[in-house]
Amino acid sequence: MSRQSTGKVLGWTESVCPVCLQRIPASRVQYGEDVYLEKFCEEHGPFRAVIWRGNSPSYLEWGGAANSILPPFGDSPSGRGCPFECGLCPDHRRQTCCVLLEVTGRCNLRCPVCFAQSGAGAPPDPTIREIGRWYEKLMAAGGPFNIQLSGGEPTVRDDLPDIVALGRSRGFPFIQVNTNGLRLAADSGYARRLKQAGLSCVFLQFDGMNDEIYHAMRGAGLLAEKQRAIECCSAVELGVILAVTVVPGVNDGNLGEIVKFALERMPTVRGVHFQPVSYFGRYPQAPADKDRITLPEVMRAIELQTGGMIPAVSLHPPRAENVYCSFQGHYVRMPDGAMKVWNSPGERGCCGSAPPAEGTKRARDFVARKWSMPESKSSAGATDKTVAENTCDCEVNTASFDEFLDRVERYSFCISGMAFQDAWTLDLQRLRECFIHVVSPAGRIIPFCAYNLTGGDGRSLYRLSMGATRE
Numbered sequence: 001m002s003r004q005s006t007g008k009v010l011g012w013t014e015s016v017c018p019v020c021l022q023r024i025p026a027s028r029v030q031y032g033e034d035v036y037l038e039k040f041c042e043e044h045g046p047f048r049a050v051i052w053r054g055n056s057p058s059y060l061e062w063g064g065a066a067n068s069i070l071p072p073f074g075d076s077p078s079g080r081g082c083p084f085e086c087g088l089c090p091d092h093r094r095q096t097c098c099v100l101l102e103v104t105g106r107c108n109l110r111c112p113v114c115f116a117q118s119g120a121g122a123p124p125d126p127t128i129r130e131i132g133r134w135y136e137k138l139m140a141a142g143g144p145f146n147i148q149l150s151g152g153e154p155t156v157r158d159d160l161p162d163i164v165a166l167g168r169s170r171g172f173p174f175i176q177v178n179t180n181g182l183r184l185a186a187d188s189g190y191a192r193r194l195k196q197a198g199l200s201c202v203f204l205q206f207d208g209m210n211d212e213i214y215h216a217m218r219g220a221g222l223l224a225e226k227q228r229a230i231e232c233c234s235a236v237e238l239g240v241i242l243a244v245t246v247v248p249g250v251n252d253g254n255l256g257e258i259v260k261f262a263l264e265r266m267p268t269v270r271g272v273h274f275q276p277v278s279y280f281g282r283y284p285q286a287p288a289d290k291d292r293i294t295l296p297e298v299m300r301a302i303e304l305q306t307g308g309m310i311p312a313v314s315l316h317p318p319r320a321e322n323v324y325c326s327f328q329g330h331y332v333r334m335p336d337g338a339m340k341v342w343n344s345p346g347e348r349g350c351c352g353s354a355p356p357a358e359g360t361k362r363a364r365d366f367v368a369r370k371w372s373m374p375e376s377k378s379s380a381g382a383t384d385k386t387v388a389e390n391t392c393d394c395e396v397n398t399a400s401f402d403e404f405l406d407r408v409e410r411y412s413f414c415i416s417g418m419a420f421q422d423a424w425t426l427d428l429q430r431l432r433e434c435f436i437h438v439v440s441p442a443g444r445i446i447p448f449c450a451y452n453l454t455g456g457d458g459r460s461l462y463r464l465s466m467g468a469t470r471e
Helices: 128-140 160-169 182-186 190-197 211-218 223-235 255-264 295-305 356-371 377-389 401-410 428-432 465-469
Strands: 008-016 023-031 034-041 045-052 098-102 146-150 175-179 201-205 239-246 269-276 326-333 339-341 412-418 436-439 445-447
Touching (some): 008 034, 008 428, 098 128, 269 295, 295 326, 326 401
Parallel strands (some): 098 146, 146 175, 175 201, 239 269, 269 412
Antiparallel strands (some): 008 023, 023 034, 326 412, 436 445
């Protein structure tokens, strides 16, 4: 690729050099129906990576100007700027929605796909006291936020229920655990202990419907364990979201089967979240374009592989974060099995036309409500306000309004996707509008894609360097 582009420049931004991680100018350039991020480092030369494929929807149709706001705090020194002084810094333009707390670096798998570089040589686990300080920091920074306990594999900690209970006692109403499910499957009482401690939802790593996929992505055949983990969660009415890392040529042809599997396990399974593979962690080598799958490709694949049951046009951009970060669709499964869209006409995602500040809060509330499993039919009455605030794009054919409320409460289903950025695709405009954050060991609040960013030699801006500053 020459430094001079022959495509159509759609916009200018900043990025980093994938080799030295220095901030450099970048542009979004369209070639035919595809869009690339192009940049040039004076020392290491040109780089180009695909960020959008296809015209259905097109890059420009999907996008739209979103108002930006400053968060209510900023504790980083001025100087080098984004992405080198996250904390959050005063340049960040979105409030926090979800925060990851990495409670361990240990893991009981050795996956080739691992953004956390977890496993052998992990540092000591943070103590309960340290985690308590993280909770305090988050509450002081504008919380409560939605919390995801992550790692490593958080269930290797025997005191994980205590960490959940501590967060609930500190005022965080929605706590989920990001897990591979192995302990949930092996220990029949573990899901109950987490539920009793106050866990709201299980974010379950779930990459496909055959063991060949798991061997390729996780190093072992794990489908039976995944199914058993869901059964154990169902027994204690603990909601599950299936989290799918999408890798071209490995499981991108299996997305429809995953959605169908999830629908068969409602109301325990509340939705499916697709994450196109990003190249950080154990991926220091430069990926080719064939190694990437973009959000519109995932949306089209879902429609095709579900036989049109989930049409791509029912998947919408987000409102509370950058529009190119994610997609989402919300549905109600009717008694005949049909999936009816649960969005008001003209709304963009879960946040409607709300400004970003209000949209972030609504996004937090929506996830907390929809990803948690209703404990009993008697809770259906609590959906009156929800029904009043939303419009089902369908004719409701139910025997009574109470029956309709129960179906909305128990058979709501979410399809979503999130495109995390790596050193080749990092767009600092998107990064500044990120609302998924990580608490570093030192207690700083850092956007997810900045925290996990690694250069071509595996060097990290935050993940490795912060380990020595743990309090």
